[in-house]
Amino acid sequence: MISTALDLVLVALLVAAALAAVGARGLFAGVVFFVAYGVFVAIAWLRLDAIDVALAEAAIGAGLTGVLLLGAVGHLTRAGAGAPPRRPAIPLALACAGISVMLGWAFLSLPDAPGLQVPVAAALPGSGSTNPVTSVLLNFRAFDTLLESIVLLAVLVGVWALAPDAAWGGRPGLVQRVRPDGVLAGFGRLLPPLGLLVGVYLVWAGTKQPGGAFQGGTVLAAVWLLAAMAGVTRAPRVTSLVLRIALVAGPVLFLAVGMAGALGGSFLGLRPDWAAALVLTIEVGLTLSIASALALLVLGPPERAA
Amino acid sequence: MVADILTGVLVLLGVAGFFAGSVGLLRFPDTHSRLHALTKADNLGLGLIALGLAFQAEGVADILKLALIWALAILAAGTAAQLVARSALEDGASGEEDAP
Amino acid sequence: MNDLLLAAAALVLISLAAGFWRVWRGPSMADRMMAAQLVGTGGVAVVMLLAAAGGHWAMLDAALVLALLAAFAAVAFVKARTPEGAGDPEAEEPQDGR
Numbered sequence: 001m002i003s004t005a006l007d008l009v010l011v012a013l014l015v016a017a018a019l020a021a022v023g024a025r026g027l028f029a030g031v032v033f034f035v036a037y038g039v040f041v042a043i044a045w046l047r048l049d050a051i052d053v054a055l056a057e058a059a060i061g062a063g064l065t066g067v068l069l070l071g072a073v074g075h076l077t078r079a080g081a082g083a084p085p086r087r088p089a090i091p092l093a094l095a096c097a098g099i100s101v102m103l104g105w106a107f108l109s110l111p112d113a114p115g116l117q118v119p120v121a122a123a124l125p126g127s128g129s130t131n132p133v134t135s136v137l138l139n140f141r142a143f144d145t146l147l148e149s150i151v152l153l154a155v156l157v158g159v160w161a162l163a164p165d166a167a168w169g170g171r172p173g174l175v176q177r178v179r180p181d182g183v184l185a186g187f188g189r190l191l192p193p194l195g196l197l198v199g200v201y202l203v204w205a206g207t208k209q210p211g212g213a214f215q216g217g218t219v220l221a222a223v224w225l226l227a228a229m230a231g232v233t234r235a236p237r238v239t240s241l242v243l244r245i246a247l248v249a250g251p252v253l254f255l256a257v258g259m260a261g262a263l264g265g266s267f268l269g270l271r272p273d274w275a276a277a278l279v280l281t282i283e284v285g286l287t288l289s290i291a292s293a294l295a296l297l298v299l300g301p302p303e304r305a306a
Numbered sequence: 307m308v309a310d311i312l313t314g315v316l317v318l319l320g321v322a323g324f325f326a327g328s329v330g331l332l333r334f335p336d337t338h339s340r341l342h343a344l345t346k347a348d349n350l351g352l353g354l355i356a357l358g359l360a361f362q363a364e365g366v367a368d369i370l371k372l373a374l375i376w377a378l379a380i381l382a383a384g385t386a387a388q389l390v391a392r393s394a395l396e397d398g399a400s401g402e403e404d405a406p
Numbered sequence: 407m408n409d410l411l412l413a414a415a416a417l418v419l420i421s422l423a424a425g426f427w428r429v430w431r432g433p434s435m436a437d438r439m440m441a442a443q444l445v446g447t448g449g450v451a452v453v454m455l456l457a458a459a460g461g462h463w464a465m466l467d468a469a470l471v472l473a474l475l476a477a478f479a480a481v482a483f484v485k486a487r488t489p490e491g492a493g494d495p496e497a498e499e500p501q502d503g504r
Contacts, residue, residue: 002409006416013419016426024430032429032442035479039449039472046456046465058471062446066479074486174492176485182496184481187385191474194378198474202467209464215471222475229481229492310407317410317455321417324448328424331444337436340428344440348447355414355451359458362407371466372454378473379450386443386480393484393495394436 007047014040027076031069038062051210052133055202059215063222067229068298128275130208137212138279142268146258149250149286152293156247160238163301170302171235178231188230195223203287207276213250213283217290224295238302243292250289254282309361316358323351337394345387349380411459415452422448439483446476 017040021033038061045054120132120140127135137145163170178185199220206212227233236243257278261269270278330343356376363369425448428441450472457465484495 002412002416006412006419009416009419013423013426016423020426020430028435029429029432029438032438032479033426035442036426036429036445039445042468042472043449043452043456046453046468049462051462051464051468054465054468055471058468059475062472063475063478067482070479070482070486071491074491077486078489078491174490176492177488177490177497178494179497182494183385183388184484184494184496187381187477187481190381194374195474198470202471205467211467219471219474222478226478226481229485231494313407314410317414320451321414321421324418324421324451327444328421331428331441332424337434340437341440344444348444351418352447352451355454359411359454362458364461364463368463368466371470375450375454375466375469375473378470379447379476382473382476382480383443383447386477387440389484389495390436390439390443390480393487394434396487396495 010040010044010047014044027073028070031066031073034069035061035066038065052131052212052215055210055215056218059218059222063218064225064294064298067222067225071298126272126275128207128270128272128277128279131206131210131212133210134206134212134279134283138282139270139275142254142258142270145286146251146254146268149254149289152290153247153251156293156296159297160301163238163303167302167304169237169239170304171237172296172302173228173235173299176229176231184230185232188227188232192223192227192232195219195226199223199287199291203283206283207280213286214290217287218294220287220291221294221298224291225298228295228299235296235299238296246288246292247296248289250282250286253285257282313358313361316354316361320351320354320356320358323347323354327351338391341387341391341394345383349376349383352376352379408459411455415455415459418448418451418455435483435487439480443476443480446472446479450476 014037017033017037021030021037024030024033038057042054042058042061045051045057117132120136123140124130124132124135127139129135129138178188199216201216202211202219203213203216204211206216224233228235257270258268261267261271264271324347327344327347330347331340334340334343353376356372360369360372363372422445425441425444428444429438432438450469453465453469453472457463457469485492488495
């Protein structure tokens with residue numbers, strides 16, 4: 001009873017936040033509603049017992065998209081872009097409504113089966129992890145995860161391709177100005193150690209409970225961006241060798257493990273007695289790559305010569 | 307049993323803290339008053355809830371996590387309030403509609 | 407006990423609706439940003455209550471992440487508002503002498 005009431009309140013707030021994010025006057029109010037929407041989506045995932053997804057949504061929604069979108073609004077304002085035209089976008093609204101109806105129809109027509117929970121649970125011993133989500137991501141459907149980690153790199157190459165020739169080799173992002181003894185500088189020194197702890201903890205915890213490379217990497221990216229905004233650290237040059245090694249560490253380690261599996265009989269297959277160590281190795285590599293790629297995606301291409 | 311009663315009382319007091327913050331956010335007349343109401347009442351509420359839940363925790367690790375969460379939330383709220391208040395001061399504080 | 411904690415979570419969610427009204431109405435950008443801060447703090451409280459109510463203590467990690475990143479939007483906001491988009495509202499003089 002109470003649990004249903006809670007869900008109803010949550011769904012009402014979710015829908016209200018989504019409509020307000022689209023319908024709010026001005027870009028800024030829309031972005032703020034979108035940030036609030038992210039918090040409610042994370043809670044909704046928890047209500048569905050999808051803690052791994054909730055962790056990812058909390059880190060992406062509260063950490064990265066807010067910074068990205070608010071920065072974009074600031075850029076638009078400084079560039080003198082006026083408010084977007086306020087005409088009702090009827091075709092767009094109809095298209096969105098159509099997609100929603102189709103999704104609802106697809107959901108209702110799903111067979112009443114338990115999904116893949118049972119086979120995943122049966123194969124869990126020997127998969128290298130006792131967290132079923134990690135086992136699925138790094139073992140049972142490793143090929144998808146490998147390609148996803150490469151997609152992230154491809155996107156970053158796409159963003160960097162927008163850099164003007166003269167700025168190539170420079171540092172992405174703006175030069176930050178911070179009062180040295182101010183609140184922001186203090187926050188930027190206090191938070192990163194705690195953020196590092198939480199990020200590494202999430203990666204480590206991911207092998208047996210909710211967490212993992214994506215969640216931990218996103219937290220690390222967000223914390224690094226905060227340190228950069230607080231002037232504690234600077235973005236590396238895009239040509240930096242260390243940066244590039246971090247960016248490719250995940251896919252390279254993943255591929256290496258996959259090739260080793262191929263020698264043993266199946267590409268990307270993990271030998272059960274080695275699986276735990278291999279899963280952790282891949283997780284650590286992916287964390288490095290995801291953290292650096294996401295942080296650099298938020299910063300954008302280098303805009304000035306170094 | 308005693309733990310359950312303590313949890314119940316502290317959690318309900320914490321919820322009251324959140325309502326106090328919301329009333330302040332709705333009713334106070336200008337931006338800086340609203341900032342003040344919000345950051346104090348909510349973090350008191352969060353602290354009371356964390357303290358109440360600590361009586362239900364299964365181990366020391368969970369209690370430490372609850373404490374860390376509260377400490378991080380206070381740190382974030384204090385920093386955000388100070389920065390946003392200072393930034394709002396530049397628009398001449400209260401009232402005017404946002405030219406972004 | 408669980409029902410009480412779930413009810414408390416629902417009540418905190420309802421109190422956050424006030425924040426929504428403030429984001430919608432403004433009037434200033436600071437009001438909207440602080441209302442979002444309220445939603446973040448309330449979200450942390452709701453996640454903690456859900457973790458205790460179901461005995462799913464692993465959910466606390468989501469509250470940990472939300473609390474860790476709670477001030478990020480506000481920091482990005484004050485940065486974006488300074489003239490060059492990368493300043494500090496506490497610095498006395500912006501470099502371009504505004």
